[in-house]
Amino acid sequence: MDFTGRVWGATAAEQAAQLPCDAHMSVPYETWTRAVDVNAPCGLVFRWLGQLTVAPYSYDWIDFRGRRSPDRLTPGLPPPAAGQAFMVFETTDVEKDSHITGVLPEEAAARHGRMAVSYVVSPRGEACRLVVRIDVESRTALRHRARGRLLAWGDLVMMRKQLLTLKAFAERDAEDGKEQDSAGELR
Numbered sequence: 129m130d131f132t133g134r135v136w137g138a139t140a141a142e143q144a145a146q147l148p149c150d151a152h153m154s155v156p157y158e159t160w161t162r163a164v165d166v167n168a169p170c171g172l173v174f175r176w177l178g179q180l181t182v183a184p185y186s187y188d189w190i191d192f193r194g195r196r197s198p199d200r201l202t203p204g205l206p207p208p209a210a211g212q213a214f215m216v217f218e219t220t221d222v223e224k225d226s227h228i229t230g231v232l233p234e235e236a237a238a239r240h241g242r243m244a245v246s247y248v249v250s251p252r253g254e255a256c257r258l259v260v261r262i263d264v265e266s267r268t269a270l271r272h273r274a275r276g277r278l279l280a281w282g283d284l285v286m287m288r289k290q291l292l293t294l295k296a297f298a299e300r301d302a303e304d305g306k307e308q309d310s311a312g313e314l315r
Contacts (some may be wrong), residue, residue, distance in 0.1 A: 129208060130280040133280030136288055138163040138259060147261040148221050148229040149244035150251045156266040157242070160280055163259040168302035170256045174225045175201055176294045176301075177247050177258075180215055197199045201300050217245055225249065237285070241265035260287060 130136070135143060138161040150159075166173050182205065184196035208228045212219045217230030232243040242265040250257045254288065262283065 131280075133284045134158065134160045136162045136284050137291075137296065142259050145259075146156065147246040147248055147259070148223075148227055149246035149261050150232075151218060152229070152231050152244035154267070155242055155243060155264045157263045158235050158266050159257065159266065160262040160283060161288045162284070162291060163257060164295050165252065165255060166295045166298050167255045168295075170225045170251050172302055173249050173258055173294070173298045174228075174255050176298045177228055177249070178205060180228075180247075181205070181208060181212055184286075184290065185221050185293045186286040190251075197293070201301070217243075220244075233278040237265075242269060258291060262287075299300055 142163055143159070143161045155188075155256045179198065179202060182202060183195075185197045188308070207224065208214065208219055208223065210219055214228060214230045214234065216232065218233050219228060219230045221229040227246050227248040229244065229246040231237075231245075232240065237243065242309050244263045248259045248261070250259070264279070
């Protein structure tokens with residue numbers, strides 16, 4: 129069990145792996161890695177990740193000011209693209225059905241430190257593995273380290289809820305036999 133708040137559900141190999149967000153950090157940083165198995169195809173899980181451009185899928189009363197994250201895929205939602213808002217991040221890299229990567233915008237990074245995130249989907253037979261890495265700038269002052277620990281635990285609670293929610297919706301849609309067409313729409 130990890131008591132730092134840095135890891136939830138991730139294997140040692142997933143924690144050590146290089147992910148796309150790592151390339152966006154030019155300062156010393158620590159990593160937080162969260163992961164979950166999803167019994168749904170990568171394409172469907174990736175489509176649910178695209179929903180993070182419209183809602184947080186965590187504790188909505190905290191992250192979404194009480195509004196509810198949609199429980200169905202949004203028809204006509206454009207696929208994730210560089211420059212697009214992605215929760216508190218700005219999307220930098222996208223590889224369809226594989227990963228979405230983003231960085232904290234400059235103004236927020238000046239206040240909170242640099243951060244980069246990757247949501248990575250990997251096939252596991254008919255199912256997939258969803259791994260999220262957040263790289264967070266390391267700071268040496270005691271107050272920054274204490275704040276970092278609290279932030280890691282807060283993120284763990286929120287991200288765990290987010291991943292389990294996305295997992296449940298993707299698995300529900302997969303069980304219902306929904307498939308994506310070439311434009312990413314469900315049929």
